[in-house]
Amino acid sequence: MTAHTATVTGCAAAFAAGEVSAVAATQAALARIAALDGSLNSHLHVDAQGALATAAQLDRDRAAGRALGPLSGVPISLKDNLAAIGMPMTAGSRMLHGYQPPFDATVTARLKAAGAVLIGKTNLDEFAMGSSSESSAFGCVHNPWDLNRVPGGSSGGSAAAVAAGLVAAALGTDTGGSIRQPAALCGIVGLKPTYGRVSRYGAVAYASSLDQIGPLTRTVRDAARLLQVISGADARDSTCAAAPVPDFEAALTRDVRGLRLGVPREYLDDAQGLDPAVRAAVQAALHVLEDHGAVLVPVALPHTRFCIATYYLIATAEASANLARYDGVRFGHRAVPQAGDGIDDLYAKSRAEGFGAEVKRRILLGTFALSAGYHDAYYKKACQVRRLIHDELLAALQTCDALAGPTSPVPAWPIGGKSENPLEMYLMDVFTLSANLAGLPGLSLPLPLHPSGLPIGLQLLGRPFDEATLLRIGDAYTSFSATDLLRPPWGAAP
Amino acid sequence: MSPHADAAVVAQMARLARLRVSAEERDGLVRDLSAILGYVEELQAVDTTGVAPMIHAAEQGTPLRADVAQPGLAAHAIRSNAPALEAGSFAVPRVLGQGA
Numbered sequence: 001m002t003a004h005t006a007t008v009t010g011c012a013a014a015f016a017a018g019e020v021s022a023v024a025a026t027q028a029a030l031a032r033i034a035a036l037d038g039s040l041n042s043h044l045h046v047d048a049q050g051a052l053a054t055a056a057q058l059d060r061d062r063a064a065g066r067a068l069g070p071l072s073g074v075p076i077s078l079k080d081n082l083a084a085i086g087m088p089m090t091a092g093s094r095m096l097h098g099y100q101p102p103f104d105a106t107v108t109a110r111l112k113a114a115g116a117v118l119i120g121k122t123n124l125d126e127f128a129m130g131s132s133s134e135s136s137a138f139g140c141v142h143n144p145w146d147l148n149r150v151p152g153g154s155s156g157g158s159a160a161a162v163a164a165g166l167v168a169a170a171l172g173t174d175t176g177g178s179i180r181q182p183a184a185l186c187g188i189v190g191l192k193p194t195y196g197r198v199s200r201y202g203a204v205a206y207a208s209s210l211d212q213i214g215p216l217t218r219t220v221r222d223a224a225r226l227l228q229v230i231s232g233a234d235a236r237d238s239t240c241a242a243a244p245v246p247d248f249e250a251a252l253t254r255d256v257r258g259l260r261l262g263v264p265r266e267y268l269d270d271a272q273g274l275d276p277a278v279r280a281a282v283q284a285a286l287h288v289l290e291d292h293g294a295v296l297v298p299v300a301l302p303h304t305r306f307c308i309a310t311y312y313l314i315a316t317a318e319a320s321a322n323l324a325r326y327d328g329v330r331f332g333h334r335a336v337p338q339a340g341d342g343i344d345d346l347y348a349k350s351r352a353e354g355f356g357a358e359v360k361r362r363i364l365l366g367t368f369a370l371s372a373g374y375h376d377a378y379y380k381k382a383c384q385v386r387r388l389i390h391d392e393l394l395a396a397l398q399t400c401d402a403l404a405g406p407t408s409p410v411p412a413w414p415i416g417g418k419s420e421n422p423l424e425m426y427l428m429d430v431f432t433l434s435a436n437l438a439g440l441p442g443l444s445l446p447l448p449l450h451p452s453g454l455p456i457g458l459q460l461l462g463r464p465f466d467e468a469t470l471l472r473i474g475d476a477y478t479s480f481s482a483t484d485l486l487r488p489p490w491g492a493a494p
Numbered sequence: 495m496s497p498h499a500d501a502a503v504v505a506q507m508a509r510l511a512r513l514r515v516s517a518e519e520r521d522g523l524v525r526d527l528s529a530i531l532g533y534v535e536e537l538q539a540v541d542t543t544g545v546a547p548m549i550h551a552a553e554q555g556t557p558l559r560a561d562v563a564q565p566g567l568a569a570h571a572i573r574s575n576a577p578a579l580e581a582g583s584f585a586v587p588r589v590l591g592q593g594a
Contacts, residue, residue, distance in 0.1 A: 102571035195551035209550045238556045309534035320511060327512070329584050334577035343589045344512060352514035360513060361526055364504065367511045368527070378534070383547030385540050390548055423529050439551030 005487065008074050008168045008222035012115075015062070015073030022055035022062075022073035026117050029075035032166045033119070036491045040142050042151075042161040044080045046120035047087050051075070054117050070225055072115030077170045079158050080121035081128055081204035082213065084108045087118075091204045092126040092136040092154075095326050095333045095354030105202020106237065107171060107213050107230045114229040119167050122157030126356045127323065128173055128206045130154050131181060131428045134419050135358040142415070143186060144488040145454055149412040152182030158216045159186040163455075164491050169217045169226055173203055175210045176311050177407075177432025180444035183216050184407035184457025187446045187486045189474065190216045191223045194465045195439035196241035198227075199234030207318035208239075210311075210436040219484045220445070220475040224248035227467060243465045251468035252475040257293030259473065260400045261286065266304035267405025267431055274409045278456050281447045282406050285458050288480050289404075289473065299396045299403065303389045304434065308426055310389060311433040313369045313382035320366030323359070326351060361422060390438040397440075397463045402470055406431055407444040407457030435461050443470040446483040455486065499527035 006025075014020045030048050037043050058073055078084055081091040083101035085108075090096045104112070111118065125135040133141040133156025141156040143149040144164035151160040155172025159182035162170050172179040174192035183190025191214045198213045205211060215226035228248050234240045263286060268279060290296050328334035328350030335349035355363070369378040396403060408428060418425045435442035441464070444457040458477070462470040478484035504523050508515040515523065569582075578585040 099575055102567055102574060235559055239550075239552050241552065242557070303540075306537060306540060309537050312530065313534055313537075324512075328577060329586055330572075331575035332577070337587055341587050343587050346587050347512040348508075348514040351512060352516070355513070357519075357522075360515070360519070361523065363511050363513060364507045364515075364523060365527060365530060367507045368499070368503070368531075371507065371510060377538070380547050381537050381540075381542060382534075383549050384542035384545040385537055387545055387548035388540065388542070421529075422526050423533055426530075436551075 005165065006168050007219050008071065008217060008225050009219070011074040011168050012070060012072060016068050018062070020073070022058035022117060023052060025073055026051050026055040026075055026119070029119055029167050036164060037166060039147055040144060040160050040164060041139050042122055042141055042157040042164070042166060043077065043120045044090060044123050044138055044157070045087055047118065050086055051117050051119050058115060058117070069113065069115030070229060071111060074116050074169070075119045075167045076111060076116045077119045077122050077158065077161055077167045078108060079124055079155050079170065079172045081124060081173055082108060082171060083202035084118060084121070087121055089121065089204070090138070091128070092124045092138065093354065093356065093359070094137045097333065099331055101202070103202060106199035106234045108202060110230050122155070122161055122170055124157055125154035126359050127204065127319070128154040128175060128178055129319070129358050129362055131177070131425050132418065133157060133182070134415065135356055137356055140415055143412045144490050145187065146412065147490070148414055149454070150185070150415055152185035152408070152412065154178040155216060156182045159183055159188060159190070162186070162216050162218060163188050163488060165487070169215055169222055171213055171230070172216050174212050174214055174436065175206050175315060176436050177429045179214045179216060180432050180442050180457065180459060181408050181429070183444045185412040185455060187455025187488070188216055188218055189220055189223050189446065189484070190214070190444040191227060191467065192435055192442045193227060193231065193467055194441045196239055196243070197441070197465065197467065198230050199237040199240040201234055201236035205322040207315040208322060209318060210315060220471055220478055221249060221252060224252060224471045241465070246468050248468055248471055251472045253472060254476045254479060256289055256473055256476045259294045259402070259469070260297050261289060261294045261473070262297045262299035262396050262400030262403040264299045264301040264304065264396070264403055264405060266301050271409065273427065273430070274406060275411070277451050278406050278409065278411070281450070281456055282404070282458055285447055285477060285481065286404060289477055292476065292480060297400050299400065301392055301396060303385065303392050306385050307389060307433040307437060308430055310382045310385045311429070311437060312365070312426055313378050314386060316362040316366030317369045317379045318366065320363045320370060323363055326354060358422065386437050389434055393434060393438045393440060393461070402473055403461040405459055407459040411450045411452060411454035411456050431459055440464060441467045441470055443474050445474045445478055446486055448481060448483055449486065499524055499531055
């Protein structure tokens with residue numbers, strides 16, 4: 001097993017069996033980052049010293065016969081909007097350049113307790129606002145399947161790093177598709193858990209009624225392993241649910257007989273802007289599952305067409321409030337004061353210098369949606385339509401065990417191809433937004449490659465707190481189709 | 495109702511958001527926000543009579559914990575990221591006496 005092909009469960013098993021030391025696995029990840037990440041720009045920070053110290057301790061623990069964790073010896077990176085003591089956290093923004101969080105996010109603490117070796121922090125769209133990882137203040141991320149193309153976003157650094165085999169897995173955040181869409185565009189597995197499944201303490205808030213943290217991995221079993229570790233109630237996040245956490249790996253039976261899989265016509269037959277080869281690939285995948293005993297059920301979700309407008313009003317409204325904390329006073333970028341500047345000048349200049357164009361656009365749009373005179377027609381209206389979208393999805397999931405469709409309407413596009421027109425970029429999120437608006441779990445799975453040679457994804461949406469069924473279907477599909485073995489040719493040499 | 499993100503609206507939102515917008519940025523923002531507001535106008539076609547706004551994905555309410563003191567972050571850890579400190583406090587420009 002080399003770092004290029006390593007999986008989470010494979011790494012953990014090899015370490016537990018004494019076949020590889022944690023230091024060797026960590027050195028292999030660091031060597032691949034040193035050799036390849038100059039081309040990908042997937043990592044904003046690599047903590048080689050900290051990772052090697054953790055690995056050495058794990059090797060001593062194993063030698064001493066101490067109990068190992070489910071992630072012991074596994075190299076994992078964090079999206080750079082998740083706090084880890086000892087590593088800077090920028091959220092991809094000049095605003096937080098040099099910020100050193102004095103605490104661990106709950107997911108960070110849980111990964112550490114499970115034995116993971118934290119390698120570094122991955123690049124992202126600024127404050128996770130984007131669908132291409134081009135809005136990072138620290139340069140765009142490149143897709144390992146074609147370095148001239150975007151990896152998707154906003155967790156594009158996490159997706160590119162996992163797809164290229166720099167690390168075995170990474171965590172991302174998903175507010176409107178930011179785990180699932182880059183996973184699809186990079187040919188890996190991405191899971192957005194149910195809203196409330198995973199604590200968000202220590203995650204940089206973008207839109208608090210939509211944000212969730214989840215894993216990006218090469219296999220569904222790896223996603224199940226990571227979800228197990230990071231799930232569960234947390235006194236530090238009052239939105240984190242007390243719902244019981246099942247054994248997700250035990251759900252991976254590869255038996256899909258009798259499962260009812262809803263196929264919304266708005267996601268497939270009636271979807272506008274859907275690449276014909278993506279449509280055909282999704283249909284073929286559904287027939288694979290049908291051949292193994294799943295039952296396909298036609299579904300109608302007529303409010304799907306309102307998801308983009310609803311999302312971009314609600315998400316930006318929440319962002320405009322969340323990002324008010326960046327004022328140049330307690331932390332973050334502060335403008336050099338001029339003689340006579342008052343507090344409002346300090347705020348306005350610090351924010352003008354610290355935020356990039358897309359973040360400013362969203363703050364202003366959100367401010368508009370919440371402002372006197374516009375609130376009812378924009379924010380409140382969007383929240384009402386959100387309920388209709390939610391109710392429609394929940395009704396479909398009463399008769400179906402999961403819903404299926406494409407993750408992204410198209411494969412990865414060329415860098416710069418959509419960055420001039422923000423609205424055109426927003427349209428790329430059409431299939432992923434509903435899960436966030438309704439709080440549902442969503443799983444993106446690699447499909448066989450598009451005729452262009454680029455990866456594409458199948459998305460499954462499930463009932464609240466029923467990630468297990470999505471993982472079961474996903475594990476079955478990827479094993480039937482062998483799409484969890486796809487690797488980009490680039491960077492294959494060790 | 496057709497929304498209009500003209501220069502005055504952008505200037506007003508920038509003031510509310512405490513965000514300085516340069517003259518060069520303003521024209522692009524007027525164009526982009528007009529396009530986005532034009533797009534989201536489609537929501538007005540949805541009949542939402544009597545629909546309660548859904549402002550959160552988790553509507554189970556906010557759990558309370560026992561009213562017992564918990565350890566928090568040390569003051570020096572919080573101050574360590576401050577861009578400007580004076581005598582251990584966050585330094586800010588004059589707050590009072592400004593025409594706001």
